[in-house]
């Protein structure tokens with residue numbers, strides 16, 4: 299289907315958010331704060347009620363902190379409609395963004411319906427973390443209007459949003475998605491449709507490494523997280539796994555194993571914990587026991603492991619080079635993503651400039667042998683010392 303040439307790319311007024319869970323209600327709040335009329339829809343009445351309550355209390359906090367006025371708070375809530383009818387919610391939407399569970403069968407059903415029920419020029423976005431946008435777009439008759447818009451959690455605090463360009467996504471659709479993200483004062487970074495996109499892909503080997511260390515009982519999770527916290531990282535890697543949810547970690551490992559390398563297959567400890575329904579923060583127990591109300595575990599910072607936390611950055615650098623070589627994203631977007639999506643102190647390409655590439659090669663190759671994982675092996679451009687020259691002009 300051709301895009302309507304009269305359509306003004308900047309003219310998004312009504313946004314429909316499909317799925318009112320953890321991400322959906324947060325994305326709806328961001329859309330409200332961006333000035334849009336928002337319709338939040340879910341199949342569960344209880345989910346839309348909870349979503350509205352959470353948005354209300356979050357906006358209240360913004361009033362208390364004088365970020366918005368009482369009048370704006372009332373106006374924003376007036377701009378929010380909730381529904382359990384997809385037809386009602388999307389019938390005059392300019393921009394639909396889906397945030398339902400990460401199951402391709404569910405996404406297929408919803409995107410087929412969105413294609414029928416929403417106006418023919420409406421943009422259809424997915425907040426998927428791992429599924430292919432090209433695949434999702436092909437469930438519709440308007441693949442050029444389908445795009446990935448991937449927020450980190452919680453969306454209201456997300457500084458950066460990944461925009462994923464599917465094989466058939468049009469340039470105009472990318473521009474409209476950029477407008478949507480910029481309207482919320484977020485920084486957009488653009489990714490090719492590739493497993494894990496930018497940030498989850500680069501995080502993946504370091505998350506795998508800490509899981510393998512856990513399987514081998516090399517250090518206690520508390521002692522590694524203490525090293526990270528002492529280095530002023532926002533969260534230690536084990537707490538982060540629990541925070542994301544071990545079920546989500548397990549599913550993304552499977553997806554990366556299927557689509558990138560079998561090296562990413564779910565690890566022993568995480569698989570066991572998922573089987574025992576110890577999913578982390580959401581169930582109160584995972585790698586850690588969480589305090590009531592999902593409060594963060596208390597980590598004793600006076601017992602850090604004798605471990606160089608930069609090792610996690612070293613494996614991320616190796617993966618970032620692959621992401622750049624595969625033309626998934628620019629160096630600039632990779633560095634912005636890793637510092638603002640995952641709050642690393644520096645981006646991988648900024649860091650590598652201060653490193654000895656021969657030492658980095660030995661470290662990565664040793665790691666690859668130790669854990670029998672090809673994905674840790676040093677990238678050719680690190681090994682042959684050509685990396686800095688290759689990225690010099692970027």
Ligand SMILES: NC(=O)c1ccc[n+]([C@@H]2O[C@H](COP(=O)([O-])OP(=O)(O)OC[C@H]3O[C@@H](n4cnc5c(N)ncnc54)[C@H](O)[C@@H]3O)[C@@H](O)[C@H]2O)c1
Pocket residue numbers: 316317318319320321322339340341342345396397398399400404408425426427428448449450451542546
């Ligand atoms: N949780 C995270 O940290 C995170 C981060 C980034 C992206 N994501 C992605 O965001 C999406 C949503 O994740 P979540 O954590 O918010 O899930 P969630 O389980 O908290 O919420 C999903 C909601 O979708 C609703 N739903 C299910 N089928 C529906 C349908 N047909 N129509 C309307 N609503 C429907 C459910 O009732 C539920 O309320 C997933 O694709 C996930 O991969 C999650």
